[in-house]
Amino acid sequence: MFAELSPRAKEYVETGKVVVPVSDRASLDWIVSKVAGFVREQLGAGGTDDLALLNGVHRHVDGDRLNEFRLAIIEALVREPDFRRRYYLLAREAIEEIAGTELAMQKRVNLSIQMPDDASSLLPVHADTWSGDSPYEVVVWLPLVDCHGTKSMYFLPGDAGRLAELNESLFDGRSPSADALFGRIKDDVQWLEVRHGEVLLFDQSLPHGNVVNATDETRWSMNCRFKGVFTPYGDKKLGEFFEPVALRPCSIRGMSYRLPRIG
Ligand SMILES: O=C(O)CCC(=O)C(=O)O
Ligand SMILES: [Fe+2]
Structure with a gap:
């Protein structure tokens, strides 16, 4: 390889993750204020402090209405024409260091809301590659509020060698339960x-997940996958699940080139 890796890129190679400050603070503020605005619309209440509203939303939403509430917020957000561009901008520098400058982005950004003591929307230990996602993807995980401990997610860091070792030993030819795997x-x-103000980028081929949030605040986070446009795809294809968001002139021309018809 000719290209020197930046310290951040080296950290990602060695651990499969980096946490960096957002590169576009205005886009983070835009997303948080949109989400808080939709929450106020849904609840018909809320106060003026966006972060206090999000952290304390469990005081207003019943557990059995949480999924409906979450879907209403994400539906409103994905209808905002500038939302995905803002999401890309807030992590752009780090995405480019890790996945390159010619990028495909997941079409639909996911939203997670983990209220204290709520077991209804947990993601047990998994690697997204186990269910058909490509290892040539980086997940951009954006917390809207400060996340730590059980309010956050867990991740098993490692380089490619560690991951290979893990994948050899973890399953052992069988399919253990998520509890046994986590053990x-x-x-x-x-x-x-x-x-809040930082963004996590991680490799979805390393095991990760979450448990019941044992803090007294609600977690709000989003996740979205990015990949080099010309890297291998898993089950999730370009044009269906992914869409190009940044291309260079040579690729724009190349992608629309058709061979002349002969004969
Ligand atoms: O947000 C979480 O707790 C888990 C997210 C996750 O599994 C993913 O983005 O692949
Ligand atoms: Fe995942």
């Missing part, structure tokens, strides 16, 4: 501390 890795996982 095997729980001493090695990290609970990621990602604060």
